[in-house]
Amino acid sequence: MSTRRVTVTECPGGPLLIRGADEVVGIDGTVAPVERAVVALCRCGRSDRLPWCDDSHRDRRRRKKP
Template identity: 45%
Template sequence: MMVQGPVRIEMPDGSVVESDRFMVAICMCKRSKTYPLCDTSHRRRRRTGDGESSAGQRPA
């Protein structure tokens, strides 16, 4: 989710994350290593284990 910066985010544990960027991407998938800020980890495809990607597959 893109929000107009600067932002100050208070986390449930009381810690505070701040960004003074013009636009800030907030992570909605919780995969980000910089959570609560998006690091584009949401773009990575999940592997099925057989070498194929699960993204883009349709049921037969």
């Protein structure tokens, strides 16, 4: 059994940054292979590329401003 360090970093108002993972498993069991050293997981649900962040959360923040 190998030990591998995976870290999760919260970006305020944005995604979770995942470092060191091989795959991400959704709540429905869907497995998304991770092919980069760092990936961004959507937390806002607005991404067109779920589970990955596509920066759509930035549009939401802009609309909130007067």
